[in-house]
Amino acid sequence: MRKLFILAGITTLGFAAQAQNIRNNPGSNHGNDFEQLGTILPTPNSYRTASGAAGPDYWQQRADYRIKCALDEKATRLTGTETITYYNNSPDPLTYLWLQLDENQHSASKNSGYQVASSASKLSLGELEKMDRAQTDDSHGVNIISITGADGKALPYTVNKTMMRIDLPVTLKPRQQLVFTIKWNYKISDRQKYNGRGGYEYFPEDGNMLFTMAQWYPRLCVYSDFQGWQNHQFAGSGEFALTFGNFQVEITVPADHVVGSTGECQNYASVLNSTRLARWQKAQTSKEPVEIVTLAEAKQAEQQKASGTKTWIFKADNVRDFAWTSSRKFVWDAMPVTVEKKKVMCMSFYGKEAYGLYRRFSTKAVAHTIKSYSQFTIPYPYPVAQSIEASNGMEYPMICFNYGRTEKDGTYTEATKNGMIGVIIHEVGHNFFPMIVNSDERQWTWMDEGLNTFTQYLTEELWDNKFPSRRGPAWAITDYMKLPKNQLEPIMTNSENIIQFGPNAYSKPATGLNILRETIMGRELFDYAFKEYARRWAFKHPTPADLFRTLEDASGEDLDWFWRGWFYGIDPCDIALDSVKGYVLGDGKKVMLPEPKTEKKKLDKPAVPEFDDISKIRNRNDKSIEFLTDKDTSLQDFYWKYDRGLVPYDSTFTYDYTDPAAAPLDDSTSKKFAGRYLYELSFTNKGGLVMPVIIEWTYEDGSKETEKIPAQIWRKDEKHFDKVFLKNKAVASVQLDPLRETADIDVSNNSWPAVEVKSRFEVYKSKQAVRGQSQGMNPMQK
Template sequence: MASLGFAVQAQNIQNNPGSNHGNDFEQLGTILPTPNSYRTASGAAGPDYWQQRADYKIKCKLDETATRLTGSETITYFNNSPDPLTYLWLQLDENQHSASNNAGYQKASNLKTTNLKDLDELDRSQSDDSYGVNILSITDATGKKLSYTINKTMMRIDLPATLAPHQQYVFNVNWNYKISDRMRYGGRGGYEYFPGDGNILFTMTQWYPRLCVYSDFQGWQNHQFAGSGEFALTFGNFNVEITVPADHIVGSTGECQNYAQVLNSTRLARWQKAQTSKEPVEIVTLAEATQAEKQKATTTKTWIFKADNVRDFAWTSSRKFVWDALATTVEKKKVMCMSFYGKEAYNLYRKFSTKAVAHTIQSYSKFTIPYPYPVAQSIEAANGMEYPMICFNYGRTEKDGTYTEATKNGMIGVIIHEVGHNFFPMIVNSDERQWTWMDEGLNTFTQYLAEELWDNKFPSRRGPAWAITDYMKLPKNELEPIMTNSENIIQFGPNAYSKPATGLNILRETIMGRKLFDYAYKEYARRWAFKHPTPADLFRTLEDASGEDLDWFWRGWFYGTDPCDISLDSVKGFQIGDGKKVTLPEPKSKTVKLEKPLVPEFDDISKIRNRQDSSIHFLVDADTTLQDFYYKYDRGVIPYDSTFTYQKTDPAAEPLDDSTSKKYAGRYLYELSFTNKGGLVMPVIIEWTYTDGTKETEKIPAQIWRKDEKHFDKVFLKNKAVSSIQLDPLRETADIDVTNNQWPQAKVMGRFEVFKSKQATRGQSQGMNPMQKQ
């Protein structure tokens, strides 16, 4: 029934097909799962809510020369469900790289785009490439062998006896695998080889066999790992021993238990200094990291880490790392913010990374729940991927240490995004394999809020309503609803990241208002922290905590693909009482000149309100150490101009007859006619400009479309004559066609598309840049 429910939820079911009403504003009803004692109609966990737990004790050894990892783990599985279990499902995600045990889902291809990498993949798929997890043994706590079956990227362990409710089971897994070249074969984990110095940077992710989620709403989540759909994971406690070459530096989920043994006295002293420092302290300096690249240790060291109540565990290891750290405080609790990066990223990461980590957990804690973990880390690995307390990001300079503004902003954005994933889904633990948007969309939205607090000129592209319109206007055969399974999405970035984030921002800024939305959003995070929420739990909680009926919005924005395109079709204007026509001035052509380097092309409503809020202080303005070349460049010290023009033509209004009441004599009536051309119902925002130059903005709630979802007329009474009307002046509703939003109609300039060339390494600054030229 759960799987059938998912299929139903992906459709925007209509109650009255073919009618112009009775569809968009009907309640979601049976589209959402029926509330029960596990999940209530309010969106909160019910009195009988339960979830499983899995604790891990792992020992692993990295063979750098052979690029192989060998490990053994003891897993304690707690059956907190009311169900007896006869088997357990584990994920073997590293089988993604196996020629024989991958998910088996193939993608279409053609000769026109086939390149050498594709040929390598085709050749590799025809034979055993030696990649994937090798299971050496699986035994129970007494050492007795257990029966198991590997199905592609999943493994079922058959239990010798039924695991009853509220019992636990202990078993052991021994394994190894060949680590893949991530830069060649892709994927979220592996290694990167640096030919210039002959060293390797390891990003160890999805590296150990781990439990699938068993839940109240679908049983075992054992969908195959095909690459795009990420993970559904169970919370537990981890104790992990990692043996690596003695000159490697290791960053990991959790807190290190033996720094005193693996760090020399100088580095240990720096670590102690970082415990109270508000500026990043280099625990491993650039000079030390550069020197370490020149020779390789022949001995090993074992680093020990402990992490409680986390859903996953990842780590990184390399002798290339510079390592810096500072301490920040979240509700009187210290959090160590750290970064690990090679010399290739030094001029960017040393200045920005660790402070961006601290800024992220502070900002997210404000909008959701206080950050609960003791550590937060950013690792430069030409990547973008997240795990509890650690994430992998990109951002490398050119050889002379300069960088483009796009590289800088991309790096800051990806750090905020990946560190932010600690909250969604590492704490608010949604099922990424089924609903990518529940972690990526919510995280991208909160990332947008954090970017806005980093710098009021930050060029965020995911969050403002105006930035989603190019996607929303695509042909319907190129779109799918947000409520679509992860593996079925074509436009992955816009669908799973941008559109959900934009929808939440529209709720916050335009439909609900900040006060109502922020309270409800925080309540969702509080209710579902360290639990497994579903889409219905989010939808219901936001309505329950705000008192707003938002079913119409979920229907249109999440279950549908219709865009917003509200057209102002006509305007009729009359002055009451004197029978004279209103003479409206002809608008003049004017050229608007904007100072605009790589900053937002539109000053959206969030930026405006944030500047007006005296309680908000932008970090780059307060902390002068963050003010680099582009700080001045963005603020016009080094000018950059762009121009556009438009024409206005004001028609004359028609008079009413003289019988109108003297009470209204001299005042003005305007009848506006609107058409919903896009199909998505949204509020109608009207900016009136009067002949004396003053302006007024009115907002008509989306419910204006209830009785007719296609068209409505509305009459307005004004004290002054109107010279022009603009719909959605701050572009809050993601209207895809602004040419029909004005009266009189304005001449629209043609659009010139600018494309950035693909970079060889993700986040690698290349070519001449303004900083380099300066």
Template sequence: MKRLYILSGLIVFVSSLSIAQDIQNNPGSNHGNKFEQLGTILPTPNEQRTASGAPGVKYWQQRADYDIKCELDEKNLTLKGSETVTYTNNSPDPLTYIWLQLDENEHSSDRNANYQDASRFPSTLTTGSIDNASKKSNNNLGINITKITDVAGKNLAYTVNKTMMRVDLPIALKNGQKFIFNIDWNYHISNRQTVGGRGGYEFFPEDGNYLFTMSQWYPRLCVYSDFQGWQNHQFTGRGEFALTFGDFKVQMTVPADHLIGSTGECINYTAVLNPLQLSRYNAARKSSVPIEIQTLNEAKLAETRKSTAKKTWVFHANNVRDFAWTSSRKFIWDGMNQKIEGNGNNVMCMSFYGKEAYNLYSKFSTRAVAHTIKTYSDFTIPYPYPVAQSIEASNGMEYPMICFNYGRTNSDGTYSESTKNGMLGVIIHEVGHNFFPMIVNSDERQWTWMDEGLNSFVEYLTEELWDNTFPSKKGPAYTIVDYMKLPKDELEPIMTNSENITRFGPNAYSKPATGLNILRETIMGRELFDFAFKQYAKRWAFKHPTPADLFRTMEDASGEDLDWFWRGWFYGTDACDISLDSVKFAQPDFATRTDPTRIEMVKIDKPLLNSFDDISKIKNRSDMKISFYVDKDVATHDFYYKYDRGLVSVDNTTATKTEETSNLELVPVNEQQKYAGKYLYELNFSNKGGLVMPIIVQFTYKDGSTEIDRIPAQIWRHNEKSTSKFYAKDKEVASILIDPLRETADIDTSNNIWGADKAKESKFQLYKAKAASARGQSSGINPMQSAGGK
């Protein structure tokens, strides 16, 4: 999920388990900690997950296939459904029960897993504040399970615990076996504008219509994995989902005048579309620009004619971990083709949006979808699915082949630049989630950053390739500085369970994205990083990776030891603050003589015997069975054999020794010119922030030219608190600036300069988008309005 939701003036946070550690090898020392290998911090490699970061020869994962039928009742705002699940146990473990997620219980007043945070009297009292603080009876939300049976129709025992449901199996399900069961269920659809959450409905009072986003809408299997067993941590609204791959067949019965966008491909368009819509759809599949399948005028007309008839849409999706859909009569619908290099896949890129978003979405949405899957394919793996689509629904959330995004214009059709950029950013981000975690299927409930952080990083690469002036906020190192400089009691490591994170956005999105970009641009270089990152995506596509699998793969595929980086950036809260403390400057001065010969008073060595006769020597001498080699072989009786035993006499009084004390010689006159013009500098640095990072030094010479030296982070290995670097330059230095391009997220640049009267720090124009309203519209007078809507 991409936004923190504000519900009636309250920002809701939740809590669970934190797992983060920074084991130090040499605590209290100025070295031997930050560059120590991660060692036992990472799980022990095994036959499922190798030390290289690749899946092992005995890697396995479960499978869940779904056949679902459901019906949307727009009048009563309910959804009822039945599903048949085929669960395959590929694990070596016999299973006596299985766990399913009932995410709709998040909205229930008595079946949720809110685990509430502390609260205070609100600064501004609203009716919503009082409602949230009131004790309520059952609000009639949450999923109702009406029946669970096996394939023969026999009832199965089950237990609902908040947002989780355990189904007990009649007999143990062994390796390689399948279990087929049926679930009937229903629930009242919630108003996501007031209740919050990822799915639900939005009502448009001006035209009396609804827009439904159906997500987490069916009971779905939890992951059972080799590294965790059942991932059945309760859903509190923050930590997202760990899900099992499978095939889906879904039939949705909705009002006949609705259009549906969905995970997968519709297999009965001929039955649900009129001939004109069908012909436009087929044309869009071959078009390199968006073609409207349902036009703006047709959508406006549909809003005024509410059909009482019904239609059933049927979709198939193969090898996906989830399924979501949207339904409304308000939709404009457009599409275009995007060919993917690498697998030759022709992807139908589509957008569904209301008239409220037309001037933005018709221009940008589908083009942004196409750009995103192409760019992500270049950086990871070729996009494998037949469809990718963006739905304007004034929120942000992702599912396989479909995502929900904001981005509406003002009533006059104009929009601000921040609204445009915000819309583009959220579309790229949500469409990008097809790769992380929909394909590279990490456990979001445990490690939000593996989903959001990795995706935010590739989002940044994609935004940069969309428009070189795009004001990206997740990726550039300088944008994370304000977070990194916070007091330690306001921070936690990236390697923290999602429920425990206080500043969720910077920790789970921006800091990991920034770290990966620093690896790519500053530490590893693009060629090494891109190869290793692609390798990770290839290895773990359609599998369940852990953080260790990413860390190990990046090192295995690049030949770079990055444990110091993972330790500092992901397991710690230290910031980068490298200070240029002092600069020593000199020019060569040629010696005219060498050091004289020295006469030294020396002493003759005494016999080298231990000062104390230890018990082993005493016992060995007294043991008649032991004989010593030198006593048996007289050939070993050299001078010292006799000297040690006092058999020879040596005068050990003080003697004199003549010694040449220098191995230096004068520089020949004909070579002096080579070194006479050198300027010598010693730069002394201290690590004030605690995070070891590369030192990037920019020299500005007196002739105005500049030069940059990039010192790897390993310069801190033997002293993590201070270090130095000696330079011999051909020109005199006027000033020195550390980290001139702000690549390391240094939190204090005031100590980065020597020769401050001459050094000019690089300037960056920073952009800050206005906070978008609930519908992603701008406030105030935007430039388009001022220019007459042009």
């Protein structure tokens, strides 16, 4: 069979404009980077104030759903009826409503119609099949059977690709509500073939399916004070803007299926046998995960398929969406965690393929995430949090789909383990951003992905001090920041226009927030302001301006220069130490540096972060922090020991030092400052992004001192400055940004005297760890 190779990256084309970085003095070397954002941000009003808080007239819509649906496993079809009560809390009369039909993106004829550039020489088999499907009616997409009002009369509607407009016979006035019913069905897509968030996965080894039901019902669009209807087409990358409401959902599935869902189940006594119900009761107070459905039972169900159906009933209040999963393959375990005296049931559902990883780690990772995010934002408000192993990663209220399967012999690579833990933390964390702090993902992907990735980083750091977090440390973003500018766009860019989606929407905003926390504001000021943002905008619809203004308002820091550079610009940080002129005061002798010498420094193995960043150091030194893998020894698996040298490994590199030099001063000055030293340092902003300048001085006696110059040093000249320092001891060397806090893309110009820097290939090679399934040697198996 002829093989087609997968294209490394595909650009999704869109048409929404990006936010502009207006510069008031573009022809000058100053007066730009530190200008206030001014008219770049929307004008404050009674809905959204200048402080970043919701105003006295703030409003938002509400939509309640009562849904009955039935899963036909054999035909892979879902049929449903939903009754929606829509509350018009706006001051505006509405003559129509917009709903999302996201399942239409799987259709060959009803999708958004947006296309991507492609090359025949780099075409993948999946792309070829997609082109073939586009030429025929593949029967996918939502079929609307009827839409009726409360009086039973039909309501006219228009389907425009992935959107549907319902025309109202009578204007829906402010403070009024409307009740209407939609009947629909659709063919469920093969998620492995269509690459969608929802669908089914077929397991040929045992002939069973695993269903992940997401974006599965017609959903109200957001109508807001800042843009009216959010009715952008669903093109795949930009996710969702949704309205809060209450849900009651009845799900009819094959009788031997196990169902996990948004919300709390209302009829476990009816759908669980007495043995499983007793285990569920035991799990309510257990300190370890309890298997409600055991591995043996799941394997038996795979082979002995039962007949008939069962209906599971779930209820969820004040959520923006609803998702569920169903399969006879599931093992199900659960345990509680307490958040501010409130019990949250943490649960995992997974097949035998993931048992070796999920049974040990998943539910405990869920519990850890809920506790950690509650510490940094607001207390988790919902009664349930769940992780479903479904060979993908996607989030919904109280439930998320993740990956992490073992080899057939039960072993796994460290990349698989760390990827699984990372994706569980990330997807469970999405409960806070954007499920609770409900930003518009389709317009500003970074407001949920970036904020969530940042809090994920904080949570990973509290899981294990050696966890190889890829997104958060400043040093890890530099390869992206140094790309050619035609491959970059500002963070403040519409989701469909982003080329480097992961770095732009996830890594760069997460790194920026971590730089604010660790380097610019400090943890105390930042943590207070970040919690205030979460508190102010929980269960509301924030915009970027609300975040920017709140962080400044609650901290007392003017951060407009940072938003301007990091969020509205694409310039990287590259601060060069051009020269050091040293003078000894008093005796007239030159200060000399020692000759270059080589010193070997031992490196950790690849899965451990190559750089011990400032967050890890401070967390280690904070006696109030206890890492979960230290406290719970059951989490100390093979790789925990491997990372700590309990299983041997070896790696080294070398670097050079050079003696400092200085020139004499005149005699009169020497008498006044006898025995002291002047050092004049010259700096150039080669990258364009203004940042603090952090200097580590190493003295001839071996002692060290670190000084931080705030970013405002660049105010009068954003390209260059010189600064003189008075020291009581002779300096042996100078190092800029020793802990790599500023995302400087070129560390070769950060030292005096110059030291050898690892090649780009070595740096790239040491940062290969990725989330998810890995390829390569499996030391555990070996």
